[in-house]
Amino acid sequence: MNSxxxxxxxxxxxxxxGGIAKWLVKEGDIIKAGDLIAEIETDKAxxxxxxALDCKISKLLVEEGTNNIxxxxxxxxxxxxxxxxxxxxxxxxxxxxxxxxxIINPQNDVHDIDLEKNETQKILTVRExxxxxxxxxxxxxxxxxLMGEEVAEYxxxxxxSQGLLDEFGSKRVIDTPITEHGFTGLAAGAAFGGLKxxxxxxxxxxxxxxxxxxxxxxxxxxxxxxGQMNCPIVLRGPxxxxxxxxxxxxxxxxxxxxxxPGLKVxxxxxxxxxxxxxxxxxxxxxxVIFLENEILYNDKSAxxxxxxxxxxxxxxxILIEGTDVSIISYGIGIKHSLMAIELAKDINISVELIDLxxxxxIDYNTVFESIKKTxxxxxxxxxxxxxxxxxxxxASIMENVFDYLDSPVINCTGKDVPMPYAKNLELAALITPxxxxxxxxxxxxxx
Amino acid sequence: xxxxxxxxxxLHLYKKMLLIRRFEEKAGQLYGMGKIGGxxxxxxxxxxxxxxxxxxxxxxxxxxTSYRDHGHMLSxxxxxxxxxxxxxxxxxxxxxxxxxxxxxxxxSEDFYGGHGIVAAQVPIGAGLAFANKYKKNQFVCFTxxxxxxxxxxxxxxxxxxASLWKLPVVFIIENNQYAMGTSIDRASSTPKLFTRxxxxxxxxxxxxxxxxxxxxxxxxxxxxxxxxxxxxxxLEMNTYRYxxxxxxxxxxxxxxxxxxxxxxxxxPIENFQKHLLNEGLDEDEFKKIDxxxxxxxxxxxxxxxxxxxxxxxxLYKDIYLDN
Numbered sequence: 001m002n003s004x005x006x007x008x009x010x011x012x013x014x015x016x017x018g019g020i021a022k023w024l025v026k027e028g029d030i031i032k033a034g035d036l037i038a039e040i041e042t043d044k045a046x047x048x049x050x051x052a053l054d055c056k057i058s059k060l061l062v063e064e065g066t067n068n069i070x071x072x073x074x075x076x077x078x079x080x081x082x083x084x085x086x087x088x089x090x091x092x093x094x095x096x097x098x099x100x101x102x103i104i105n106p107q108n109d110v111h112d113i114d115l116e117k118n119e120t121q122k123i124l125t126v127r128e129x130x131x132x133x134x135x136x137x138x139x140x141x142x143x144x145x146l147m148g149e150e151v152a153e154y155x156x157x158x159x160x161s162q163g164l165l166d167e168f169g170s171k172r173v174i175d176t177p178i179t180e181h182g183f184t185g186l187a188a189g190a191a192f193g194g195l196k197x198x199x200x201x202x203x204x205x206x207x208x209x210x211x212x213x214x215x216x217x218x219x220x221x222x223x224x225x226x227g228q229m230n231c232p233i234v235l236r237g238p239x240x241x242x243x244x245x246x247x248x249x250x251x252x253x254x255x256x257x258x259x260x261p262g263l264k265v266x267x268x269x270x271x272x273x274x275x276x277x278x279x280x281x282x283x284x285x286x287x288v289i290f291l292e293n294e295i296l297y298n299d300k301s302a303x304x305x306x307x308x309x310x311x312x313x314x315x316x317x318i319l320i321e322g323t324d325v326s327i328i329s330y331g332i333g334i335k336h337s338l339m340a341i342e343l344a345k346d347i348n349i350s351v352e353l354i355d356l357x358x359x360x361x362i363d364y365n366t367v368f369e370s371i372k373k374t375x376x377x378x379x380x381x382x383x384x385x386x387x388x389x390x391x392x393x394x395a396s397i398m399e400n401v402f403d404y405l406d407s408p409v410i411n412c413t414g415k416d417v418p419m420p421y422a423k424n425l426e427l428a429a430l431i432t433p434x435x436x437x438x439x440x441x442x443x444x445x446x447x
Numbered sequence: 448x449x450x451x452x453x454x455x456x457x458l459h460l461y462k463k464m465l466l467i468r469r470f471e472e473k474a475g476q477l478y479g480m481g482k483i484g485g486x487x488x489x490x491x492x493x494x495x496x497x498x499x500x501x502x503x504x505x506x507x508x509x510x511x512t513s514y515r516d517h518g519h520m521l522s523x524x525x526x527x528x529x530x531x532x533x534x535x536x537x538x539x540x541x542x543x544x545x546x547x548x549x550x551x552x553x554x555s556e557d558f559y560g561g562h563g564i565v566a567a568q569v570p571i572g573a574g575l576a577f578a579n580k581y582k583k584n585q586f587v588c589f590t591x592x593x594x595x596x597x598x599x600x601x602x603x604x605x606x607x608x609a610s611l612w613k614l615p616v617v618f619i620i621e622n623n624q625y626a627m628g629t630s631i632d633r634a635s636s637t638p639k640l641f642t643r644x645x646x647x648x649x650x651x652x653x654x655x656x657x658x659x660x661x662x663x664x665x666x667x668x669x670x671x672x673x674x675x676x677x678x679x680x681x682l683e684m685n686t687y688r689y690x691x692x693x694x695x696x697x698x699x700x701x702x703x704x705x706x707x708x709x710x711x712x713x714x715p716i717e718n719f720q721k722h723l724l725n726e727g728l729d730e731d732e733f734k735k736i737d738x739x740x741x742x743x744x745x746x747x748x749x750x751x752x753x754x755x756x757x758x759x760x761x762l763y764k765d766i767y768l769d770n
Contacts, residue, residue: 145581171581177611182570182604189574189588192559193509195581216564217571224550226543227765229559261766285768 005074019067127297129275137282147174148200184210201237218287219262236290250419252383258359265360267291269334276311316363322352326370329380330356339433375406385413464494490518492689495715499662511559512591514549527747537754544757566599573605576616595626610647615673623688628700641683656684
């Protein structure tokens, strides 16, 4: 850390990198504490960043418009006689990494691996792909509209709906009051009235306020009306743990919703799946729960080339073919599994990775066929361990392909505790690649 | 809107109220015989409310209500046979036997249920009104709930959005004085439910819900307000439920005298009959109507009892709609 530099600040709990949307100072300026230095584009919004000290701007280290600058990367060289540090939210890990590089050129970090493969490929983040899916479906069908808290003028609490208000106007991109139970019921009524609402929950934690309308109205009305009245609604938003937002804002509801007949439940990992499945969800005549993940919105492992295809709801995807162990996972579980599989390669274990993508209906057949081949299975997900999707799959596997198993199925989940706030405790409560790797060794009797 | 002294339309209102009364009496009888199961909430005593409101309803206007819904279905034109068959859990019922008393729907008659969770229908009704506004079709959604539901939070969430977005919805509170066994003065900090929209700038009005013409007049005013684009309106219908909350209600929370007193003085059907006699209808006309209605109800009951149970294969049908 050099006190003659101002570093890229972390301006949200999940921000790992940011961009300089606009410099508000130039080299040679003398500024006071509280003066604005730049507009910084975070993973959630464009925010004004102010100086914490009186100083002179000696040099701007990155150009305006540069993106993907890691948190704690120096962005301004300053001349000051004071000592206060410019950023409050220091991330020790990044600090360590950046120690050796005085100035990094952030451009080199952009989608490093994927872009090397093919310069012409269009790689999108999950966030961008969801926005594109919404925009395309709204263009195709004027009865599709988006409603939720801060989806319009604020441009989305997580920037997912960025730009949609400009294109579609306030009739179709609707800011709601903070009133989940009310607006979910209202959207269900709009669906019965012939529209196709997409409801954004700022996070699925707040969907609990609306649970009665989701379960008792959206899921059941078709059945209770003898097939007369369907509810074509998509309820979407981030689900699962973010980063240090503690117990009330960190939980994966996939198994809750997946247990309800009448709902369809999707939890995508990759950007391409998110887009293709959201488009299918909006076109589906049934209520669909679309569980996104805040960490994956901007995550490189989930960013992908977009193939512009509709992906059918209820089809799993074999992400990696393998012969020794099947890992059945979904959502952010895939990210952790991919890292564990890298570790397994070093000890020559071949893992088959299946992304369920949809939790209702579940693609049992793809799971069973994989187990017939590998004879071993680990399930990986972020939810609580009791009544997890893995629990359900274990029972189904026993009933259907028991004779093919060489070892008991292992369920890998989050821990059976409310999410703690402290960073170390939070990490301990979540699934990790190391834990999954341990289970891989255990299920193959190598532990 | 009913034209003054229009005997034909008045007679139509009378017939509808009588149909509901006789139908509900028959349903009560079938429940006692074990032919109807589960919860069954009868509408007897409240007939003037739904019939008066429906006199204003135009084709395309929607109706949505709670679980005390038989009257609403009969009034909006649904077939008594299909309603009774649903009550008895038969495949010819409106929901093919899968909904029962509390969950019936008819898209063709713009009846959106029949909802079993207290107050859940209120935001849904606001949503139907939202769809009307979105499609610019001039229709109004008549959204009913009871005095018990009036204390549920989601109603005020719906009020706020309905007023904020000027949605064409008439909120109709059927105040039958008792939320199950709890009288309104034991449940509500103020009994004036029609004033509860004030905080949201929604006009409200107290209406004699035992007088079908008064109901019609007030509804006309409220619906025009909606059709003009001025947003929601609240009508509190002061009414009374003669029977228990459901069939298993021991009714210890009120006296027989209280109920009898209302029946004697306020009965919506008897009073309207007197009114029509004054207008010049003769008694024979009423005898004819009575016979006609009894036949409709008895046919509905026979139809329901003779219908077959749903096929077991229906268990797994209509959970999802195919793309």
